[in-house]
Amino acid sequence: MKKFKEIKSIAAYIDRKNIDTDAIIPKQYLKAVTREGFGEALFDDWRYLEPGNLGDNHALRKKNPEFFLHDPKNEGAQILIAGDNFGCGSSREHAVWALMDYGFNVVISSSFADIFYNNCFKNGLLPIVLNDSNMDKLISNVNKKNNIYMISLENQLIKCDDLEIKFKIDNRRKEVLIKGIDDISETLKLSDKIKEYENIKAVKTPWMFNG
Amino acid sequence: MKKTLYDKLWDEHHIYSYDNGYSLIYINKHLIHEVTSPQAFEGLKQAGRSIWRKKSVMAVPDHNVPTTLREAGIKDPISRIQVDALNKNCKTNDLLKFDLEDIRQGIVHVVGPEQGIILPGMTVVCGDSHTSTHGALAALAFGIGTSEVEHVLATQCLLQKKSLNMNIKVNGKMPEYFYSKDLALLIISQIGTAGGTGYAIEYTGNAIRDLSMEARMTLCNMTIEAGATTGLVAVDEKTISYVENKPYSPKGENFSSAKKYWENLTSDNDALYDKIIDIDISESSPMITWGTSPEMAVGIDGKLPSLDDERFSSKRQDLLNAFSYMGLKEKQSVNSIELDKIFIGSCTNSRIEDLRIVADIVKNKKIANNIKSAIIVPGSGLVKEKAENEGLDKIFTKSGFEWRSPGCSMCLGMNDDKLNEYERCASTSNRNFEGRQGRLGRTHLVSPATAAAAAIHGHFVDVRDM
Numbered sequence: 001m002k003k004f005k006e007i008k009s010i011a012a013y014i015d016r017k018n019i020d021t022d023a024i025i026p027k028q029y030l031k032a033v034t035r036e037g038f039g040e041a042l043f044d045d046w047r048y049l050e051p052g053n054l055g056d057n058h059a060l061r062k063k064n065p066e067f068f069l070h071d072p073k074n075e076g077a078q079i080l081i082a083g084d085n086f087g088c089g090s091s092r093e094h095a096v097w098a099l100m101d102y103g104f105n106v107v108i109s110s111s112f113a114d115i116f117y118n119n120c121f122k123n124g125l126l127p128i129v130l131n132d133s134n135m136d137k138l139i140s141n142v143n144k145k146n147n148i149y150m151i152s153l154e155n156q157l158i159k160c161d162d163l164e165i166k167f168k169i170d171n172r173r174k175e176v177l178i179k180g181i182d183d184i185s186e187t188l189k190l191s192d193k194i195k196e197y198e199n200i201k202a203v204k205t206p207w208m209f210n211g
Numbered sequence: 212m213k214k215t216l217y218d219k220l221w222d223e224h225h226i227y228s229y230d231n232g233y234s235l236i237y238i239n240k241h242l243i244h245e246v247t248s249p250q251a252f253e254g255l256k257q258a259g260r261s262i263w264r265k266k267s268v269m270a271v272p273d274h275n276v277p278t279t280l281r282e283a284g285i286k287d288p289i290s291r292i293q294v295d296a297l298n299k300n301c302k303t304n305d306l307l308k309f310d311l312e313d314i315r316q317g318i319v320h321v322v323g324p325e326q327g328i329i330l331p332g333m334t335v336v337c338g339d340s341h342t343s344t345h346g347a348l349a350a351l352a353f354g355i356g357t358s359e360v361e362h363v364l365a366t367q368c369l370l371q372k373k374s375l376n377m378n379i380k381v382n383g384k385m386p387e388y389f390y391s392k393d394l395a396l397l398i399i400s401q402i403g404t405a406g407g408t409g410y411a412i413e414y415t416g417n418a419i420r421d422l423s424m425e426a427r428m429t430l431c432n433m434t435i436e437a438g439a440t441t442g443l444v445a446v447d448e449k450t451i452s453y454v455e456n457k458p459y460s461p462k463g464e465n466f467s468s469a470k471k472y473w474e475n476l477t478s479d480n481d482a483l484y485d486k487i488i489d490i491d492i493s494e495s496s497p498m499i500t501w502g503t504s505p506e507m508a509v510g511i512d513g514k515l516p517s518l519d520d521e522r523f524s525s526k527r528q529d530l531l532n533a534f535s536y537m538g539l540k541e542k543q544s545v546n547s548i549e550l551d552k553i554f555i556g557s558c559t560n561s562r563i564e565d566l567r568i569v570a571d572i573v574k575n576k577k578i579a580n581n582i583k584s585a586i587i588v589p590g591s592g593l594v595k596e597k598a599e600n601e602g603l604d605k606i607f608t609k610s611g612f613e614w615r616s617p618g619c620s621m622c623l624g625m626n627d628d629k630l631n632e633y634e635r636c637a638s639t640s641n642r643n644f645e646g647r648q649g650r651l652g653r654t655h656l657v658s659p660a661t662a663a664a665a666a667i668h669g670h671f672v673d674v675r676d677m
Contacts, residue, residue: 022623022642026646030274030625033249085408089340090340091338093250093358094357111405115355115356118356119356119358119359170232170372172229184258184366187235188366190235190368193227197226205472207460207461211269
């Protein structure tokens with residue numbers, strides 16, 4: 001898995017709450033059987049003025065010039081700032097793949113939906129939760145001349161000139177991103193415990209092992 | 212220590228506590244469909260790992276499958292590749308799968324309980340957020356992403372942090388024509404789509420006890436739309452009789468001993484919850500969503516909110532976006548809204564009881580002329596067969612509905628069943644997000660009864676007045 005330590009990048013802000021994973025990556029792209037190539041379809045319905053499909057040449061599609069990703073000042077942004085309850089709805093991990101394939105490495109919001117939040121840490125995308133007052137500070141900075149932020153996961157810090165915002169993240173999640181830990185390998189270290197559990201339960205509650 | 216139902220389920224499946232607040236939780240049942248599993252199988256293969264317990268898996272294609280001309284197979288080549296990948300992965304790994312031609316095929320969350328593959332007390336996961344459905348059987352069930360699908364395939368476990376406990380107490384008698392779908396929308400409109408984030412919700416109270424198992428599934432299914440990945444209902448005699456005599460449920464002595472275990476799957480008296488919400492539904496009206504989030508819902512006798520309403524002052528922009536997308540105005544009465552399409556189906560509302568409710572309302576009536584298409588998509592081949600044995604299909608087709616083959620269909624529009632731009636649909640599904648049923652399509656979430664009534668009138672109507 002991709003590691004995350006720190007980045008320096010401009011931030012793109014989308015002023016919208018409850019951005020669901022259907023909006024992040026619409027259904028027609030979920031027919032893919034790989035994890036790559038979703039970036040061009042990120043926010044597809046909002047980003048383009050005409051419908052698109054898996055396998056289209058997206059460069060030929062008519063863009064929505066008003067969409068925030070097409071604002072020249074947001075070009076190359078690795079940081080996405082969005083409203084409350086980001087990533088709600090469908091469990092599709094394709095949403096995380098699309099954000100990362102586009103080039104985002106950090107998403108900042110006042111809250112995230114549980115499944116989306118969890119999916120981020122399986123792919124090396126850092127979701128940062130800020131309280132409302134810190135969100136306000138950050139958003140008011142986005143339109144300033146210097147919209148370049150240093151984000152350090154080690155120090156749990158967002159920094160831009162005098163603006164310094166500390167963020168919270170639990171230690172395990174932090175370690176997973178910094179070291180790029182593969183959860184499956186970690187879990188398999190406990191194989192004996194898993195087998196022991198199965199042996200006990202298969203006798204006590206055999207019906208839990210139907211199928 | 213008094214325990215909630217969630218605490219009991221958690222403790223029973225807890226294998227190991229890490230010193231960082233995380234636990235390793237054992238997963239009994241893993242449901243798989245074609246859309247969120249191919250990358251997991253691929254990851255497993257690349258890492259040279261094998262499947263931990265093959266018998267824990269039940270696979271079924273549902274999201275991407277056609278609901279017409281089933282005999283002709285899947286025409287769309289891209290969809291076919293995905294379903295073929297599921298077939299191949301299941302065959303290679305010797306996993307239980309219900310093929311498209313199998314009468315047991317259907318929507319994964321309908322098939323699992325119908326087969327007795329999901330039983331009370333189990334932990335259940337699926338790469339699909341509506342896995343919360345199975346909490347109706349007092350199973351700890353939640354949706355996961357594809358990486359976690361791979362994790363469960365490889366280890367039979369998940370790393371989890373325990374959720375908080377929320378108790379939604381629903382009291383009062385369910386009013387006539389007010390169903391569990393209406394209840395779900397009422398709850399979401401009150402607590403919001405993030406109201407349950409971080410919680411496992413247990414539904415309690417006499418109104419919940421009065422609900423059938425299928426109605427409980429509808430309620431638990433919609434729990435994810437309130438932000439909670441898990442929704443639970445305690446075991447009672449309805450739960451036990453539902454699981455009895457299902458193909459994969461225990462039989463004879465095994466059933467008796469399982470029954471004893473299941474009867475303990477209730478929250479202890481005086482168990483502590485982190486949050487309690489009381490709802491009285493005795494005066495509630497059937498619900499309808501008017502906007503682009505499931506929380507944007509009102510009673511069928513209500514109106515769209517006013518932009519001047521102070522309760523929505525922080526959400527003014529959301530309201531404007533929703534009005535604009537939906538082509539509606541503030542303070543508009545919802546029952547005046549005209550419709551183009553009707554969709555009855557999805558893992559929320561496609562079971563036999565839902566279909567019977569629809570049949571009762573549309574019997575000997577015709578759908579309105581302005582309705583371009585009205586489709587009924589049963590949740591599984593077995594639901595379809597049962598409905599046909601009861602003659603429901605004849606009632607539907609006589610009224611002008613199309614009677615389809617099982618699948619997720621227009622709930623998410625991955626197959627041919629979708630809305631065209633600006634078409635407006637009364638849908639018994641679970642999400643009214645922008646573009647959910649088709650680009651620029653407009654979705655109103657309702658119960659099967661309200662959808663059926665709307666089909667006959669061509670616009671929303673208070674089903675209680677019919």
